[in-house]
Amino acid sequence: MLLSGCENVQSAKNGSMKNVEVKKTALGDAAPGVRLPVAAALALMTLLGVDLFHGGNGLVAVGAAGAFLVGLWLANVEAKREVKAELEEKPKRAIDRLTAAQLGAAVNEPLYIINGKREVAFVNAVAEEAFGTVAIGASLQLKFRAPEIQELLDQLVSTNQPQMLDYVERVPVERAYRVHAAPIGEGTGLYILLFRDQSETRRIEKMRSDFIANASHELRTPLASVSGFIETLRGPAREDDRARDHFLSIMHEQTSRMARLIDDLLSLSRLEMKPFSKPSEQVELNRLVSGVADSLGHIAADNGIEIKLDMPEDPLRISGNRDELVQVFQNLIENACKYGSGGGKVVVRGLPASDGNGCSISVRDFGPGIPQEHIPRLTERFYRVDVETSRAQKGTGLGLAIVKHILSRHGARLTIRSKLGEGSTFAVHFPGPSVVATQVEQFH
Numbered sequence: 128m129l130l131s132g133c134e135n136v137q138s139a140k141n142g143s144m145k146n147v148e149v150k151k152t153a154l155g156d157a158a159p160g161v162r163l164p165v166a167a168a169l170a171l172m173t174l175l176g177v178d179l180f181h182g183g184n185g186l187v188a189v190g191a192a193g194a195f196l197v198g199l200w201l202a203n204v205e206a207k208r209e210v211k212a213e214l215e216e217k218p219k220r221a222i223d224r225l226t227a228a229q230l231g232a233a234v235n236e237p238l239y240i241i242n243g244k245r246e247v248a249f250v251n252a253v254a255e256e257a258f259g260t261v262a263i264g265a266s267l268q269l270k271f272r273a274p275e276i277q278e279l280l281d282q283l284v285s286t287n288q289p290q291m292l293d294y295v296e297r298v299p300v301e302r303a304y305r306v307h308a309a310p311i312g313e314g315t316g317l318y319i320l321l322f323r324d325q326s327e328t329r330r331i332e333k334m335r336s337d338f339i340a341n342a343s344h345e346l347r348t349p350l351a352s353v354s355g356f357i358e359t360l361r362g363p364a365r366e367d368d369r370a371r372d373h374f375l376s377i378m379h380e381q382t383s384r385m386a387r388l389i390d391d392l393l394s395l396s397r398l399e400m401k402p403f404s405k406p407s408e409q410v411e412l413n414r415l416v417s418g419v420a421d422s423l424g425h426i427a428a429d430n431g432i433e434i435k436l437d438m439p440e441d442p443l444r445i446s447g448n449r450d451e452l453v454q455v456f457q458n459l460i461e462n463a464c465k466y467g468s469g470g471g472k473v474v475v476r477g478l479p480a481s482d483g484n485g486c487s488i489s490v491r492d493f494g495p496g497i498p499q500e501h502i503p504r505l506t507e508r509f510y511r512v513d514v515e516t517s518r519a520q521k522g523t524g525l526g527l528a529i530v531k532h533i534l535s536r537h538g539a540r541l542t543i544r545s546k547l548g549e550g551s552t553f554a555v556h557f558p559g560p561s562v563v564a565t566q567v568e569q570f571h
Contacts, residue, residue, distance in 0.1 A: 237322035341509035349381035391525040430468040467492025484559035497545040
């Protein structure tokens with residue numbers, strides 16, 4: 128209804144209005160804050176206008192009705208203004224009610240609030256987990272004794288200006304932080320310190336710079352060698368057939384080394400840039416591994432190695448990219464033949480998972496083994512345990528990095544076990560229905 132309280136609206140038989148009485152409107156009974164919509168008011172004007180023009184007092188009645196409707200419109204505008212102001216005020220009231228504990232808990236970085244005496248007024252849980260517990264009221268200068276932190280606190284309190292510092296916490300594990308410190312508000316006498324963890328960013332930057340330096344070095348060394356032999360062939364060795372053949376052989380070896388490096392770099396780049404898609408091709412690992420072992424027979428023989436296969440009778444099948452998996456096992460078996468040559472054999476063993484969920488292929492050598500401190504870094508680009516041995520074996524330092532990326536695309540993981548004097552085992556674990564992220568695990 129437009130008017131819940133309109134009563135006694137009467138019209139004369141000849142069409143003239145004799146009595147119009149409006150006792151109350153819906154506004155009178157409405158709940159607080161409720162206003163008659165403008166559309167409803169316009170509908171009321173139309174209704175009253177039609178009926179009231181039939182009588183002699185029509186103009187007066189219409190004028191009264193118009194004034195009434197203008198009042199309704201103004202009330203509606205005022206109501207909207209009040210609602211808008213209330214909505215704007217609610218967030219402010221909510222912020223006023225926030226406590227330091229609530230704000231600190233929402234920050235996923237170590238955070239301290241101190242007073243002008245450098246005493247701790249608040250510390251969040253992340254800070255206590257990173258740096259250990261500290262009592263409220265304790266001196267933060269006694270907690271952080273590093274000279275750079277001491278200087279930052281002094282500058283913060285004395286200048287009352289924001290400060291920033293790069294800080295490295297070395298115990299128990301080295302982590303790099305960027306410390307942001309600033310006064311809180313006007314005249315509060317409080318200061319906030321936020322420790323932003325930069326460790327991962329620093330690690331990535333170091334890997335990038337190491338990669339550029341290593342790639343440049345790996346290309347520059349053979350190029351310098353080739354350039355030197357070219358100069359020699361142009362000069363003293365121009366007419367020396369024996370020296371010329373020797374130098375050309377070395378130049379061929381160096382250019383082949385550069386070609387292998389470029390091929391591996393391109394292969395790694397393709398793997399990193401290729402959009403991820405779960406391989407759907409069914410691959411029988413028994414046959415694939417056997418084929419790889421046969422293709423590496425001449426390398427094994429050159430290093431005095433016999434490759435022994437120990438595969439189950441039932442085929443081990445997985446969903447995968449055949450060419451990429453061939454590359455994985457070529458790298459692992461070839462490395463075992465070259466770097467485990469003192470043991471006389473390499474054993475390649477396939478096993479279904481004990482819970483029936485997936486399978487594993489391990490490549491074991493019986494060579495000198497790898498020191499434990501090197502194992503976590505073996506899949507980094509250009510990382511070598513023994514640089515000279517690796518170069519002598521024509522390695523590029525990218526093989527295990529490529530293996531890691533391929534296994535990641537297959538939801539598989541690589542585990543590495545090694546003991547000095549007993550050899551090393553590189554095992555690839557393929558998942559069943561569940562996909563496991565690639566990781567390198569160190570076994571002691």
